[in-house]
Amino acid sequence: MTCFAGVVIEGSFIPYELLYYETPSNLNVEVGDRVLVPFGPKDRLKVAYVIRLNKQLEGIDKSRVKRVKAILEKRLFSQSIATLFEFTGKTFLIPLHSFINRIYGTFVPHRIEEKINVLDKDGLTNLLGNVRSSKKEILLGTLLEKSSTTLSLLKRKSKLEDAKIKGFLRELEGLGYIEIQEIAPTSMDVMVKIKDEALFDEFLHSRRISKSVKEILLRVKKNGIIHFDDVIYGIKKGSFLVLELIERGILEVFYEKEKEKTKTFVEKMVINGGSLEERTKFLIGHLKTHLTENGKVLIVVNEHALIEKIRTFYEEAFPYEVSISYGGDKGSIRKDIRKNKKIYISTPFSLFVDIVNLEYIIIEDASSKYHMPNEYLNFDTRIVAYKRSELEHVSLLFSTYSLDDTLLYFSLKKQFLLKELKNLRNQNKRIIDMRKEYKSKHLSPVSRYLESKIRKALELGMNVALVLNRKPYSTFIICRECGYVHRCKVCGTPLHYDKENGVLFCPVCGYTEPPISVCPRCGSVSISYLGYGIQKLSRDLKNIFKDTRIEILERGSTGHIVDASLYSKTIFLGTEFLFSHLILKGVGFIAFVSADTFLNGSNVNTSIEAMKFFRQAAFEVYPEDVFLQTYSADNPIFSFFKNDSESGFLKEELNYRRILGYPPYQNLVELYFKETIDVELIKKQLPESRVLGPVEKFESGKRFYAISIRTATHPQTVYEVIRASNYLEHLAGARVYPAPELIYDS
Ligand SMILES: [Zn+2]
Ligand SMILES: [Zn+2]
Structure with a gap:
């Protein structure tokens, strides 16, 4: 039965949208596969990721749908991670291909082999009697000899030129005599471990082994479980040697099996207050009593320094069971997470990696700004973590110094238990x-x-x-006599002083005015600028x-x-x-x-x-x-x-946000354009939204124009409006602060 794969293509600039390809019956295309697809008018082969499989395609001309050419790697991620990718792409307007690539690494393409299958022997036999060229005769003979063969074999035998052989084969394909299939070599995306300890030691200490083999063995011994790529890294003929060791029964491929879930109760909790050490000790105690034998924990941390601070506590409590991943290199988080440990401490990107028997996700320092969209991260960790916990029925714990609008939303609307670990009432x-x-x-x-x-x-x-x-050198303007802060007349943001141009400017809406020297409130001249x-x-x-x-x-x-x-x-x-x-x-x-x-x-x-x-x-x-x-x-x-x-503070803060239309009541969408745009055009299409800007900004030597939109419509709709206004090619990036209610329940 025909099926259609919704894929994201590497190097295409469409944020979250999927492109659809037909899946040939001879390829078992699944969600999570890394595949090759033809793209563009010249049908260049591109690497893509399968996010969805559909039986039907609505509103798409099926005759124009191309076919998946080959599978490069099987099941990089599961259906639930694919769903999470799609959710995150749509909510935060993230180009998914670069995002997936960052987590799953780059595929190193070896040569792609073309396989030729014979469909019509009689047709070929007839043709054989009619060709004039002896080289073509040999080629047809070879095809008839085998029901399927490779392009390289045909080349060697017939000695035809590359272009000619391809042209001829395409002709044959057009006649329906053969089919050409692109076969990609499947990479060894597996983990390796010692199979037989005694045999391993004996072999390691024998004199006959080469330096390379010894290096391989030592790497496996040191790591316990290690990725194939890492065992062979820098070793000549490494993959051949490892495969040989597997054949001899010294090493084996490690497959983690999904064990039966014994934990059925899903916990949702916000642990508020206490020092990092106090919260960590509480969490460890909780895990010690609640985690099942095979259960795994993912602790998501936003700063490397924080990983350093908590790791010792976990390593003491769960010796040899903790894996740390800083996620520095592309694809490294995924490798670290497959090391079969109990506790994984990693960065927000680890939320997009499958963990067998995952029982708990813990978000540490959950109200930190580094869990929200910032220059290093384009999604909100908490919002993505909640989505995953729902998709996989995993317990979710937020560990935090304070509550913010999002954590408050979870406790009020999503039945998270609010646990106050400690209070500050008696502190001076x-x-x-x-x-x-x-x-x-x-x-x-x-x-x-x-x-x-x-x-x-x-x-x-x-x-x-x-x-x-x-x-x-760039700061707000305050009266040292009465504490008055000079704010923007348009949007209320504290104005900044631009020393170079000698003006006051609003970093949010772009409003400018001349500097002031007298306090508008008390008349004092003690205005502080620098x-x-x-x-x-x-x-x-x-x-x-x-x-x-x-x-x-x-x-x-x-x-x-x-x-x-x-x-x-x-x-x-x-x-x-x-x-x-x-x-x-x-x-x-x-x-x-x-x-x-x-x-x-x-x-x-x-x-x-x-x-x-x-x-x-x-x-x-x-x-x-x-x-x-x-x-x-x-x-x-x-x-x-x-x-x-804290509750009094949040009540007042939320009241202010409701009036001004900020999250958690409306989505805040910040868009960055490479060229200035006509904001009126956007405003017309987004009635009942507040659109500010464009403000010219410089960041790392690049000029761009920022607009800020507060709206009850889904970020996706905002994106559609940008497309409809023909501004898509100017769009350089987006930062979305969603209102959880408008995202989850839409
Ligand atoms: Zn004053
Ligand atoms: Zn302003």
Whole structure:
């Protein structure tokens, strides 16, 4: 029966759409296969991935549908992963081919062999009597001799030129005498292990074996289970040698079998609060009692530093059962996940890899901005993880310092149990009003109160941690007298100062205006423009606290995790980088030198992100103190934080988002174009949506134009509108922050 394969093609620029090909009956095409398909007017062969198999094709002219040529690799991924790919592509407008390629690696094409099958012997025999060329005679003779043969054999025998032989064969195919089939050599995409330990050791220590064989054996021994490609890497005739070792019964191919699921109850939980260590220990205890014998766990972590922080806890609790994958190389996550361990710790891309007997997915640091679309990731880990947990009936646990709109959605609408591991009610959290400092002519970035606290801590031999999150030259405008923040008249985003052009500009909608010198609220001339960098603060601190060790933690300063408990009398000074790279144990207190820098970003998630960092700092130093210096002490976020009222904070934040049409109420779709576009054209087709921009932006030397759309329509519909407006070729990328309700239930 004819069947149609919906595939994504490598190197095509269509984000999520599938192209359909007929699957020939002699090929057993399945979902998850890597295949070869003809593409374009010249029918160039392209690598593609099968995402769907359909019995029917609606609305497509079947006579124009081409056929799948060959299968390169069988079942890279299962049906549920294919569905997950499709869901993610449609929701986040991701070009699937590059995405799949990133996770499953590049196929290294060996020569593709053409196989010729004889269909009509009589036809060929008749023809044999009529050809004039002796070379063609030989060719026909060879075809008649065997019912199927290869192109290379025909070439060798007939000595015909390449072009001539192909032309002749195509002629024969046209007459219906033969069929030509492209055969791709199946790659050895398998894992290898030791078959017989005794035999293996005996062989390894025998003198007869070559250096190459010894290297192969040592690689297998070291890894236990290792991918075929990795065993033979860099070894001459490696695949031949490994196959020989398999034949001799020394090595074997490892097949992981799906065991019967014994766990039937699916858990859904948000674990909120506590330090990373406390949450990890809770999770380990939970897994120890709930995981079945064959059950596997996938822990999704957003930063490499975080992997380093949690791995030791898991490795102690599950010795030899933990596999870590940083996913640096293409395809490496998949190899790491097939090592037959119990616990896999990896990056968000691991969500697209099959794991036999997967019982738990854990998202660590679940409210981190690195789980949401950003420059390194184009989907939201939490939203994809939930989809997978539904598709495969897997338990899903979110481990987090704080709740955000998405986690709140899961707990309210998807029956996730909200477990508060710890609260901050009894912790000393002090808000320091910098306006008072300014009024009493104390102009240092460190308030007198904070200065005395630092001095006291250092005298007692303790460490302190100071956080400052500010890029030195582009920042918001604040009145140091009254705390007024100068905002965009169009969209309310804090305006930035463009030093080069001497204008204030809005990073969201592009609005500009001349700089101000007087505060519009209080008339003061104490308007502060330029940022206060970490280097300058460090110099100031050195002047105040002479002979004190100051450790700076910012991007690029260290790749390692710094353990504060190994230090004494030290000031740790850092950007938010400090949170991922410093273990805050043994720190006397933590202070935000300018909490305002966390509150006045241009991103919709700014406040929720700020609250996340405040809570993270508090939980990590608990029960020690937290200090926040600010020019806007009356911002309600501070009292919510001080009183440990996360729900009050979220209620207010969500109210604001509902009014302005942000997630979780509407989808926020940011589109980046290579050339400027007519936004009015888009607006007309998206009524009841808010469209802002285009704003000219530069990123890594490239100019592009960003538009931002808040809409209740599905991101896919937005994409269709772009296509209908003929702007598809200008589209360079998208970042989608979906409203979960509008995505899951559509
Ligand atoms: Zn003012
Ligand atoms: Zn604006």
